[in-house]
Structures are given as C-alpha cells and as structure tokens.
Amino acid sequence: MTLEQKLDHLLDLLSSMESAIVAFSGGVDSAFLAKAAQVALGDRALAVTAVSESYAEGELENAQVLARQIGIRHEIVTTREMQNPDYVRNAPDRCYHCKTELVDKLEEIQKRYEGQYSHLVYGANLDDVGDFRPGMKAAESRGVRAPLKEAGLTKADIRVLSRQWDLPTWDQPAAACLSSRIPYGTPVTAEALSMIDRAEAFLRSLGFRQVRVRHHEKIARIEVPAGDLPRFFENGLNEQVSARLREIGYTYVTLDLLGYRTGSLNEAIGKSPLLTISV
Numbered sequence: 206m207t208l209e210q211k212l213d214h215l216l217d218l219l220s221s222m223e224s225a226i227v228a229f230s231g232g233v234d235s236a237f238l239a240k241a242a243q244v245a246l247g248d249r250a251l252a253v254t255a256v257s258e259s260y261a262e263g264e265l266e267n268a269q270v271l272a273r274q275i276g277i278r279h280e281i282v283t284t285r286e287m288q289n290p291d292y293v294r295n296a297p298d299r300c301y302h303c304k305t306e307l308v309d310k311l312e313e314i315q316k317r318y319e320g321q322y323s324h325l326v327y328g329a330n331l332d333d334v335g336d337f338r339p340g341m342k343a344a345e346s347r348g349v350r351a352p353l354k355e356a357g358l359t360k361a362d363i364r365v366l367s368r369q370w371d372l373p374t375w376d377q378p379a380a381a382c383l384s385s386r387i388p389y390g391t392p393v394t395a396e397a398l399s400m401i402d403r404a405e406a407f408l409r410s411l412g413f414r415q416v417r418v419r420h421h422e423k424i425a426r427i428e429v430p431a432g433d434l435p436r437f438f439e440n441g442l443n444e445q446v447s448a449r450l451r452e453i454g455y456t457y458v459t460l461d462l463l464g465y466r467t468g469s470l471n472e473a474i475g476k477s478p479l480l481t482i483s484v
Contacts, residue, residue: 206357208362208365208366211356211357211358211362212241212356212366214356214357215241215245215352215353215355215356215358216241216244216245218352218355218356219241219242219245219246219250219326219352220245220246222246222323222324222326222350223246223249223323224246224249224250224321224322224323224324225242225246225249225250225251225322225323225324225325225326225350226250226251226252226253226311226314226315226322226324226325226326227239227242227250227251227252227253227277227326227327227328228253228255228307228311228325228326228327228328228349229252229253229254229268229272229277229279230254230255230260230264230268230328230380231254231264231267231268231271231272231374232328232374232377232379232380233360233363233364233367233374233375233377233379233380234328234329234330234353234360234363235252235327235328236271236275236367236372236374237328237353237363237366237367237370237372237374238326238327238328238352238353239252239271239272239275239277240275240277240367240370240372241352242277242326243275243276243277248278249321249322250277250278251277251278251279251280251314251318251322252272252275252277252278252279252280253279253280253281253282253310253311253314254268254269254272254279254280254281254282255281255282255283255284255307255310256281256282256283256284257283257284257285257286257287258287258383258395258398258399259286259287259303259382259383259384259393259398260382260383261380261383261402261405261406262402262403262406263406265281271372271373271374274372274373275372280314282310282311282313282314283310284303284306284307284310285306286302286303286306287393287395289302289306292306292393293392293393293394294392295384295387295388295389295390295391295392295393296389296390297339297389298339299339299384299389299393300338300339300340300343301339301340301342301343302343303340303382303384304339304340304341304343304344305343305347308325308343308344308347308349311325311349312325312347324350325347325348325349325350326349326350326351326352327344327349327350327351328351328353329341329344329351329353329354330351330353330354330358330359330360330362330363331353331354331357331358331359332359332360333354334354364376378414378415379415379467383398383401383402384398386401386417386418386419386420387401387419387420388419388420388421391420391421391422396454397420400420400453400454400455401418401420403453404418404425404449404450404453404455405417405418407446407449407450407453408427408429408446411442411445411446413429413433413436415429415430415433415465416428416429416465417429417465418450419461423454423455423456423457424455424456424457424458424459425450425455425457425458425459426459426460426461427446427458427459427460427461428461428463428464428465428466429460429464429465430464430465431463431464431465432464433464434460434462434464437460446458
C-alpha cells in the first residue's frame with residue numbers, strides 16, 4: 206500500500222469504531238493516533254494521559270499543549286504501578302504490569318462515560334511487531350486496539366504523515382518511560398526515577414536531543430548517538446557532566462561506546478537465569 210492508502214485505511218478503521226479513548230503520552234505515535242482519531246471521530250474521541258513517577262518532568266505540560274493543538278478532548282489520570290510488587294521488582298515482564306494498570310484506568314473512564322466511548326486504542330505501530338514488548342501482550346489480552354499497526358504504518362510512515370499534518374512531534378526523539386532505564390532485576394524506586402529524570406533533563410539542556418541515562422545503581426551509563434560522543438571531550442564538557450550527575454547522586458559517570466540504541470537493557474535477557482521471560 207502507498208502511504209496515502211495506509212492513512213485512508215487508518216481513518217476508515219477509526220471511523221468504523223464510532224468512538225474511542227486514545228492512550229496519549231504525547232510521543233510521536235500517540236500524538237499521531239490522537240490526531241487521526243480527532244480527524245475521524247471529532248468529539249467522539251478522547252485522549253487520556255497517564256501520570257506516574259515514571260513519567261518525565263515536563264511531559265504532562267507538553268501533552269496538554271499538544272492536545273490543545275490537535276483539538277482533541279483531553280483528560281489526565283494517575284496510575285499506581287509503583288504500588289504493584291510485580292512492577293517494582295522489575296523482571297522482564299515489567300511493562301506487562303504497567304500496561305495492565307493503564308488499561309484498568311482507561312476502562313474506569315470508559316465506565317464513567319457510560320458507553321460514550323466504545324473502544325480503547327493505543328499507539329503501537331508495525332515496527333513494534335516482533336520486538337520484545339510485553340506491554341503489547343497486556344493490551345491485546347484486554348481488547349485494546351492498535352490502529353497504527355492494523356493499518357500497516359511504520360515509525361517512518363508516522364513521522365512523514367505527522368509532518369504533513371504539522372504535528373511538532375514529527376521529528377521528536379523516541380521516548381520511553383523512565384523505568385526503562387533501570388536494568389531488569391534492579392527494583393524500580395521513586396529515588397532512581399528522579400535521578401534518571403534530572404540527569405536526562407540536564408543532558409538535554411546541553412543540546413543532546415536523543416539521550417538515555419541507564420541507571421546501574423551508583424553508575425550512570427549515558428547513551429547518545431555515536432556521532433555525539435566526541436562532544437563530551439570538547440571544552441571540558443565531560444567534567445561538567447560528571448560533576449552534575451555526581452550532584453544528583455551517581456558515584457561514577459560513564460559513556461556507552463556503542464551509543465544510543467532502543468531497548469539496550471533487553472540485551473541482558475537470556476544471559477542470566479534471573480532474567481527470564483514469563484509473559
């Protein structure tokens with residue numbers, strides 16, 4: 206299918222649902238899905254943003270601004286995944302428990318509106334198929350639809366179409382919850398999430414757009430695109446970064462020589478008997 210045919214298919218899928226609640230983080234995929242839902246369904250679409258300790262500082266404000274720009278109705282809920290021991294223990298199925306909590310909250314909103322919204326949808330796309338994503342299994346098991354995936358849209362497609370629709374997210378770096386920076390088997394804590402958030406915010410303030418701070422307890426392992434690595438050794442930036450991250454609470458600050466890559470912590474799965482997939 207051409208890109209235009211995929212877009213038409215997406216809008217047809219959404220129209221056939223008649224009404225929908227969109228899980229809306231404000232990232233590339235959910236922003237495009239929210240826009241498509243607004244185009245196809247108008248005021249029969251509702252965007253819902255879930256806020257918790259794993260949601261980076263400032264992201265809620267960005268999502269609120271974006272929802273107003275899109276023109277979609279918008280609500281905010283608080284999720285309590287940190288109260289779930291299965292989430293906190295941070296096994297490879299962590300995302301399953303997070304997505305389950307999110308779906309619980311979306312279903313509560315669905316019930317509150319007494320049938321005004323017939324479907325729940327979220328922003329998984331075709332590129333997510335085949336990757337290790339237990340959250341997708343949780344969503345599918347609860348009947349949550351993934352219209353972008355169903356329409357055959359890839360991340361590259363979504364960026365192109367987002368640009369055509371003047372969405373500011375079209376070139377936004379890939380995003381993921383802060384818990385994804387903590388190695389499996391290391392418990393997720395509010396303190397660790399706060400350290401990661403502050404460290405990444407500092408690095409973004411220095412002009413690094415795509416950045417991850419992988420949290421190995423007292424070690425911060427920084428991932429940026431390989432082309433950005435030399436910057437750390439210009440004008441004493443390495444010392445500046447090290448000093449700030451030590452203030453935040455890290456004892457050692459390191460650079461990953463392989464650079465940024467999606468899901469790098471999944472590389473440990475299967476290499477330890479403690480890191481087995483149970484979902």
